[in-house]
Structure formats: structure tokens, C-alpha cells
Amino acid sequence: MSNWIDISVPLHSGMPHWPGDPVPSMARALDMDLGDICNARHLTMSAHTGTHMDAPLHFVNNSESIDRMPLTATIGPARLIQIEHPDFIGPEELARHDIQPRERILFKTRNVWHPTAFAKTFVHCNAAAARHLVERKVQTIGIDYLSIGAYERDGVETHQILLGAGIWVIEGLDLSQIEPGSYDLICLPLKILGGDGAPARAVVRKIED
Amino acid sequence: MSNWIDISVPLHSGMPHWPGDPVPSMARALDMDLGDICNARHLTMSAHTGTHMDAPLHFVNNSESIDRMPLTATIGPARLIQIEHPDFIGPEELARHDIQPRERILFKTRNVWHPTAFAKTFVHCNAAAARHLVERKVQTIGIDYLSIGAYERDGVETHQILLGAGIWVIEGLDLSQIEPGSYDLICLPLKILGGDGAPARAVVRKIED
Numbered sequence: 001m002s003n004w005i006d007i008s009v010p011l012h013s014g015m016p017h018w019p020g021d022p023v024p025s026m027a028r029a030l031d032m033d034l035g036d037i038c039n040a041r042h043l044t045m046s047a048h049t050g051t052h053m054d055a056p057l058h059f060v061n062n063s064e065s066i067d068r069m070p071l072t073a074t075i076g077p078a079r080l081i082q083i084e085h086p087d088f089i090g091p092e093e094l095a096r097h098d099i100q101p102r103e104r105i106l107f108k109t110r111n112v113w114h115p116t117a118f119a120k121t122f123v124h125c126n127a128a129a130a131r132h133l134v135e136r137k138v139q140t141i142g143i144d145y146l147s148i149g150a151y152e153r154d155g156v157e158t159h160q161i162l163l164g165a166g167i168w169v170i171e172g173l174d175l176s177q178i179e180p181g182s183y184d185l186i187c188l189p190l191k192i193l194g195g196d197g198a199p200a201r202a203v204v205r206k207i208e209d
Numbered sequence: 210m211s212n213w214i215d216i217s218v219p220l221h222s223g224m225p226h227w228p229g230d231p232v233p234s235m236a237r238a239l240d241m242d243l244g245d246i247c248n249a250r251h252l253t254m255s256a257h258t259g260t261h262m263d264a265p266l267h268f269v270n271n272s273e274s275i276d277r278m279p280l281t282a283t284i285g286p287a288r289l290i291q292i293e294h295p296d297f298i299g300p301e302e303l304a305r306h307d308i309q310p311r312e313r314i315l316f317k318t319r320n321v322w323h324p325t326a327f328a329k330t331f332v333h334c335n336a337a338a339a340r341h342l343v344e345r346k347v348q349t350i351g352i353d354y355l356s357i358g359a360y361e362r363d364g365v366e367t368h369q370i371l372l373g374a375g376i377w378v379i380e381g382l383d384l385s386q387i388e389p390g391s392y393d394l395i396c397l398p399l400k401i402l403g404g405d406g407a408p409a410r411a412v413v414r415k416i417e418d
Contacts, residue, residue, distance in 0.1 A: 006400065
């Protein structure tokens, strides 16, 4: 039977967000406690808030936007890899996992989400690892904090390498409740026309050996 | 092989929205054409924009919010029913389809999305049909315009009946490309903490007889 596990972070006002982005707001615009006929929230946020995806268009002009992502990029088998390095995902560690063409890979690291504060030092994919993933022709990757690339340092380069190769990137996952192994993945980003990225909901289901 | 079909409407600035809701905006806040390091849009919209879901909390205080929806409500088999009536979904027409407990039902009507204007007269589920669906103990329903209930008239009552019974409601689908029959459905709303509803992405795959 299906036993889907949610790997999305909850969206709420004031949640951690990338420095410079607007503070996410999910405020009640209609409120039955105040006499309104119904409850209804209004949303204000960057497209790169919480669990979300980056399209190539995020860092590469004239490339694919999120509404044009093939659904197979994020619906299908995926492998969850536990990253041991405390600071970054590097090519040496990746080499041990023998990543195959078209794989969907989720990276579980020691990253944790603070309820409100953005963490500037999180485990990220360095530029050399990004090149390794491109060489291995991975289809889709995911990571358990707000960005696949570092805050400052080589974060821009990591994005340029991955997105320049047409790799689809899921960011801001909560992988704390799942163990390394094989899963069915479903990650559906909002269909923002011409969007460089979009908030998404992601779930997995263990594939029994 | 998987052959998923997108049944979500694209999100774009100025798209049709419920009267009184903010005009949806997906503006470019960072733009490589203007010299920025990347492209990034900021989003402003009601939680009930485009393809989205209503949680019971939308019309019933102290009831389930969208982040607490069981994933089985919107991941699993679903039946697409073609509605023949030009104006509304009524209990007489529904009775002919012999709806079973826990079914997920998508209603395809003659509704069409105008690119920018909200249509005040759309095929909707009337209050008597809502009561029929509650009696039949349906799990989840979907419709191909912005609201399951009418604009004005008995629209509030329809919502109160369905949501009061804990039925999960998908609104704003684009069913124009799919035919009546059996499908695998995946509809994933954003995980808005305590949310009365949320934008969603929805896909289906035909179940061959």
C-alpha cells in the first residue's frame, strides 16, 4: 500500500529565507474569528522560498523555465545519499556513490532548519561536485537546505554549472525523517509561466529491496 | 511507462482571480537582462489562486488545515466525470454516476478559462449536489474553474456542506485535454502551516482498462 512521506518544509510567515528576499508572509486576509464569511490567506514570497525548485532559467537566460519541466524529472525513482562531510558535498565523496546517467539524487546532510533564522553556513554542493554531477549526467538533484550552492563563496558557480547543464534542482527539502536508500519521488512545483523557479511540494515512498 | 498529463493552469501576473482577491503578481525582482546575477520572481497572490485546494478550515473554524491533509486524499485513483448540464452540477446528474465511498472525483464541465477575466457564470456544484456528495462519502473532488460553488447564489452553502463533511476540494483545474475515465491522480498543494487552502500542482495518468 502507498505510504507516502512528506519531505516538504511548512510555509509560514517569517520563515527562514534567502537574504535579500522578501520576508515570507502567509497572512489571514479573511478571518472568521473577525466576522468574515470564510478564512483566506494571502501569500507574499520569493519563488525560492521553503521547499522549491530552480529551473535553468534561474541562472541561464534563454533556457528552460519551471513550467516547461518534464514531469519525469521529478516523478520517478530517486536515490537518497547520506553526505558524511560536515561542510560540503565534494567530488571525492560523490565518486564513492557511482552516480548513473538520468538518476534523481537527493542529498541528506547534517543541515537543520532553524525556525526563523537563515543559516549562512550550510552543507552545500561545491563547484567541483557540480561538475562531477554534470559529467555523470544526473537528471535531478535535491538538497536539505535553501540552496544547492554555498551562501557566497562558489554558490553562484555551482548554480551556473548545474543549471547550465539542464539539471533540475530541488532545494529546501526536509529529509530528517528518511534514511538512505531507494525511493519513489514526487516533487511538483507550482506552474509559474516563464518562472525561474517555484515553490513545490515533495513526497517520497520507500522502494523495498 | 509513465505518461503524466499536467492538469494545472499556468500562474501569471494578472491572471483571472476571485473578485476581491489581490491581483496575482509573479514579477521579476531580479533580472539578468537588467544586469542582475540571476533571475528571480516574487509572488503575491491569494492562497486560492489558479489550481489550488480548499481545506475544511476555509469555511469551518477549528477544522483541518491544508498542511494536515492526508497525502492519500490526492494521491491515488480518481474518476473523471463529464458533466452534461450547461449551468450546474446537480444531484440528478450525479445519481447516474453511482459515486462510491472514498472515491476521488474530478468534474469536467464546459468551463473555460479566459486569459484575464473572471467568469461569474461558471458550471458549479449546487448545494443539493454537495449534499449528495456528502451522502455518498466521497473523499476528494475537483472542478475545472476557480470555485466548486457558484459565484454568489449558493456558493457559500456548497462550500460549507462539502468542507463541513471533511471533503478535500481541488479547484481551478484544466481538464480540457482529458477524457472521462479512470486515472491515477497526484495533486500536491503547498504545505502552508495552518492554511485554509493552497496553490497546487496536479497531474493525472490514464489507467488502462
